[in-house]
Amino acid sequence: MGSAALRAVQPDDHDVVRAGAALTRVKAYLHDHEDDGNDVRIRAEEDDDVLVLPRAAVELFAQILAYMAAGHGVSVVPADAELTTQQAADMLNVSRPYLIGLLEAGAIEYRKVGKHRRIKAVSLVEYMRNDDQRRRRAADELSALTQGQVD
Numbered sequence: 073m074g075s076a077a078l079r080a081v082q083p084d085d086h087d088v089v090r091a092g093a094a095l096t097r098v099k100a101y102l103h104d105h106e107d108d109g110n111d112v113r114i115r116a117e118e119d120d121d122v123l124v125l126p127r128a129a130v131e132l133f134a135q136i137l138a139y140m141a142a143g144h145g146v147s148v149v150p151a152d153a154e155l156t157t158q159q160a161a162d163m164l165n166v167s168r169p170y171l172i173g174l175l176e177a178g179a180i181e182y183r184k185v186g187k188h189r190r191i192k193a194v195s196l197v198e199y200m201r202n203d204d205q206r207r208r209r210a211a212d213e214l215s216a217l218t219q220g221q222v223d
Contacts, residue, residue, distance in 0.1 A: 080145035091140035
């Protein structure tokens with residue numbers, strides 16, 4: 073699909089409240105209609121038009137609402153999008169030189185286009201997931217060590 077333009081939607085206070093209210097309704101709908109198959113049907117009260125959406129899209133929408141309700145900015149990036157090193161560094165909240173070090177160390181898969189590095193969004197998300205798991209394990213080990221010293 074090519075390079076992705078990352079434009080985060082940063083919610084204001086009004087958006088946070090509306091997202092929270094919408095999230096409650098969307099989650100309730102998904103829960104109440106678990107056995108309705110892979111489609112979600114939305115009917116407007118004032119007419120007979122029905123909007124049919126893939127359930128997976130509505131579940132993703134619920135995740136977006138959850139982030140917005142918590143006051144976080146949100147960007148949607150296709151899994152096959154290729155990111156520049158600056159875009160990837162921004163997603164990781166690290167400097168570009170630090171990211172390049174990760175790439176060169178083989179921590180994140182990338183390819184070169186001429187002299188430029190391109191990172192698949194899916195590779196970056198995989199790195200983020202693995203890094204989060206590593207941090208959780210380290211925190212759990214530290215917690216266990218601390219509890220062992222306190223007892």
